Amino acid sequence: MRVVSELLIEIKQFLSIVIAFAPKFLPAVLKTLELSVVSILLGTLFGLVVVALKLTKLKTLEKITNGYISIVRGTPLLLQLYFIFYGLPLIGLEFSRSTSAIIGLAFHSGAYISEIFRGSINSIHYGQEEAGKALGMSKYQIFIHIILPQAFKRSVPALGNQFIIAVKDSSLASVITITETMLIARQFVAATYNPFPILFIAGVYYYVIITIISRLLRRLERRLSVNER
Amino acid sequence: MKDKVILEINNLHKSFDDLEVLKGIDLSIHEGEVVSIIGGSGSGKSTLLRCINYLEKKTKGEIYFEGRKVESTPKSRNEFRARVGMVFQHFYLFPHKTIINNVMMGPVIVKKKDKRLARESAYRLLEKVGLEEKADVYPDMLSGGQKQRVAIARALAMEPDIMLFDEPTSALDPELVGEVLQVIQRLAKDGMTMMIVTHEMGFAKEVSDKIIFLNEGKVAEIGTPYDIFENPKDERLKSFINSIW
Numbered sequence: 480m481r482v483v484s485e486l487l488i489e490i491k492q493f494l495s496i497v498i499a500f501a502p503k504f505l506p507a508v509l510k511t512l513e514l515s516v517v518s519i520l521l522g523t524l525f526g527l528v529v530v531a532l533k534l535t536k537l538k539t540l541e542k543i544t545n546g547y548i549s550i551v552r553g554t555p556l557l558l559q560l561y562f563i564f565y566g567l568p569l570i571g572l573e574f575s576r577s578t579s580a581i582i583g584l585a586f587h588s589g590a591y592i593s594e595i596f597r598g599s600i601n602s603i604h605y606g607q608e609e610a611g612k613a614l615g616m617s618k619y620q621i622f623i624h625i626i627l628p629q630a631f632k633r634s635v636p637a638l639g640n641q642f643i644i645a646v647k648d649s650s651l652a653s654v655i656t657i658t659e660t661m662l663i664a665r666q667f668v669a670a671t672y673n674p675f676p677i678l679f680i681a682g683v684y685y686y687v688i689i690t691i692i693s694r695l696l697r698r699l700e701r702r703l704s705v706n707e708r
Numbered sequence: 709m710k711d712k713v714i715l716e717i718n719n720l721h722k723s724f725d726d727l728e729v730l731k732g733i734d735l736s737i738h739e740g741e742v743v744s745i746i747g748g749s750g751s752g753k754s755t756l757l758r759c760i761n762y763l764e765k766k767t768k769g770e771i772y773f774e775g776r777k778v779e780s781t782p783k784s785r786n787e788f789r790a791r792v793g794m795v796f797q798h799f800y801l802f803p804h805k806t807i808i809n810n811v812m813m814g815p816v817i818v819k820k821k822d823k824r825l826a827r828e829s830a831y832r833l834l835e836k837v838g839l840e841e842k843a844d845v846y847p848d849m850l851s852g853g854q855k856q857r858v859a860i861a862r863a864l865a866m867e868p869d870i871m872l873f874d875e876p877t878s879a880l881d882p883e884l885v886g887e888v889l890q891v892i893q894r895l896a897k898d899g900m901t902m903m904i905v906t907h908e909m910g911f912a913k914e915v916s917d918k919i920i921f922l923n924e925g926k927v928a929e930i931g932t933p934y935d936i937f938e939n940p941k942d943e944r945l946k947s948f949i950n951s952i953w
C-alpha cells in the first residue's frame with residue numbers, strides 16, 4: 480500500500496512540474512523553430528546554389544564546392560559552431576549569436592542537401608535531357624523545366640530526413656548560449672534538481688515538431704506523385 | 709517537288725574513343741522524301757541519326773540544312789534542333805507533365821508561343837494521332853504504342869522541316885507496332901520529310917522513297933525499295949536481306 484501511495488505522489492509531482500514548466504518552454508521552443516526553419520530554408524538555398532555551381536562543370540567552381548562539402552562533412556557541427564562564434568571574430572568576422580547559429584546550421588545542412596540534390600539530379604535518365612535537346616531547348620531550359628521538377632520530387636524523402644536532422648541539430652546552438660529548447664531545459668533542470676519531467680517536456684516538444692514536419696512531407700510526397708500509376 | 713535538298717551530310721565521321729563507328733557518310737535528303745536506314749546491329753544507324761541533330765558530337769564532317777552550314781555553337785545547334793523533330797526508341801516523354809503539356813512544351817518554352825494557342829494546336833495534333841481523350845493524363849497511364857504516338861505529336865508540335873525516327877517501334881509489344889507505323893505512314897502521305905532507322909523491313913519497303921543500307925559505318929548501298937529488296941548488289945546487303953526475310 481505504501482509503495483502505491485508513494486508512486487502516486489511521485490506521479491503527481493511529475494505532472495505538476497510538467498504542467499508548471501511546459502508553458503515556460505514556449506519562447507525557447509519558438510527559438511528552436513526559428514533556428515530550424517531558417518536554417519532549413521537557407522540550407523536548401525545553399526544546396527541548390529552549390530549543386531548549380533557544380534553542374535556548370537567549371538573546374539574552379541567544382542573545386543570550391545567540393546572543398547565546402549568535404550569540410551562540412553569532415554568535421555563535427557559542434558566544432559563548426561564554435562569556430563563561427565569564437566574563431567571568426569579573431570579574423571574580424573563577428574556575428575550575433577543568432578546569426579552565427581543560423582549561418583552554422585544552414586552551412587552545415589546546405590552541404591548535405593546539395594549532395595541530396597546531386598544524387599537525385601543524376602538519377603534522372605539521360606533520355607530526358609536528350610528529349611529536351613531534340614526540341615531545341617537550351618541547357619538552362621532543360622534544367623529548369625525537365626530535370627529539376629523530376630529531381631526535386633525524388634529528393635523529397637531524403638530531404639525530409641535532412642530537415643528532421645536540422646531540427647535536432649539546432650539543439651547544438653545551445654553551446655553558443657542561444658536560449659533554445661535544450662538550453663532552457665538544462666537551466667530548468669539546474670533550478671528544479673529534477674531532470675526527468677523537464678527532459679520529458681523537451682522531448683515532447685521535439686517529438687511534436689518533428690512529427691508535424693514528417694506529416695507535411697508525406698503530404699507533399701503524395702501530392703507530387705499524381706503522375707504515377 | 710522532290711528536288712529541293714533539305715539536309716546534306718558531308719563526310720560524317722564519328723568515333724567513340726578508338727572505335728570508329730561512322731567512317732565518312734555522305735547523304736542528301738530532299739524535301740518530302742522518306743528515307744529509311746537499315747543495317748545490322750553496330751552498323752551505325754542510330755549513331756548517324758544522333759549525330760545529325762548533335763545528340764552525339766561528330767568527330768568530323770559537315771551538316772548543311774537548307775543550304776546553310778550548321779555550326780556547332782550552342783545557339784546554332786539549338787535553332788537547328790528546333791526545326792528537326794526526333795522520335796526515340798524509348799519515347800522519353802516527360803513523366804511530370806500531362807500528355808497535352810508534353811506536346812505543348814516545345815512551342816511554349818522554345819518558341820515562346822502563347823499558351824492558349826499552343827494548347828489548341830497540341831490538341832489538334834493529339835487528334836491527329838488519335839489520343840485527344842488522353843490529353844489530361846500522365847505518360848505513366850499510357851501503353852507503349854500510345855506513348856510513342858504522343859512522342860510523335862510532341863515532335864510535330866515544333867512544326868519541324870524534317871523528322872528523325874530512331875527505331876520507333878523496337879521497344880513496343882508486337883501488337884502495338886501497327887498503330888505507330890500507321891501514324892508515320894500518314895505523315896509520309898502528308899509530305900513530311902523523314903529519316904527512319906528501322907528493323908521493320910516490310911514497313912521500310914512500303915513507305916520509303918529511298919533506302920540506305922549501312923554496313924560497318926559506311927553507306928554500302930543506296931536505292932529505291934525495289935533496288936534494295938529485289939535487286940540488291942552489295943554482298944552484305946544480300947545476306948542481310950536473306951537473314952531477315
